[in-house]
Amino acid sequence: MELKCIIIDDEPHAISELKELTHCLSSLHVIKTFMDTSEAIDFLQNHGPVDFVFSDINMPGLNGIDAALVLRKYCHFLIFVSAHSEFALDAYGVSASAYLLKPVSQGNFVQKVDELIAKLPSVGQAQQKEDDVLFIKGNSKNNFIKVNYNDIIYIEGLLNYVIIYTERDKLITYMGLTEILQKLGRTDLFFRINKSMIISTNHIRQVNGNMVYLSNNAPLGIGRSYRSAFQEYILKRTLNNL
The missing domain is CATH 3.40.50.2300 (Response regulator)
Incomplete structure (x- = not known):
């Protein structure tokens, strides 16, 4: 090292x-x-x-x-x-x-x-960052698409499937929003802001009131029951104006 x-x-x-x-x-x-x-x-x-x-x-x-x-x-x-x-x-x-x-x-x-x-951070933690990837099933039986965590902008839950919005693609996988959040396992990187949205904190461009603007210019609303936790997350990382 x-x-x-x-x-x-x-x-x-x-x-x-x-x-x-x-x-x-x-x-x-x-x-x-x-x-x-x-x-x-x-x-x-x-x-x-x-x-x-x-x-x-x-x-x-x-x-x-x-x-x-x-x-x-x-x-x-x-x-x-x-x-x-x-x-x-x-x-x-x-x-x-x-x-x-x-x-x-x-x-x-x-x-x-x-x-x-x-x-x-230990070598194990550093290795964890290197392994921050998901594989999404493609159209054919043995086809899998690799998705790096850093490329994920946000994830939208719809009925029994989710849409993963990345810097290049929109990918669909059949699982619930809670399940994929657990699968990601990075609470420091992914944050649920309402019933149907998980955002990547790396891609937050601006927070204005109860709206979050991401790097792809998508404006997403912060749900009422999620606001307190999200505000706490932002405040912990806010530099005070002198």
């Missing part, structure tokens, strides 16, 4: 020392180093998230504490590495995963990082 990391520090020797420490753990791979926090944020926004961000706090321009709100969006773990112990409380106040005091010992580094790696 390769874990991607970036290092942010305005002192070249500190970057070199920290990079050397990452070699103690074969799973860590430093993909980029930065002497400017804003440049690191630009990189993450353009290239996507990493597993670890190791960042100094006392930086020119945008300091580590002020940058934490953005950095946390683009990593599993944010570890502050600082020569100043007085910043520790501020660091944990912005949900830092760990705080390492310079000079960082090899033992302390390995212990902290190992503790965090243990919190990552």
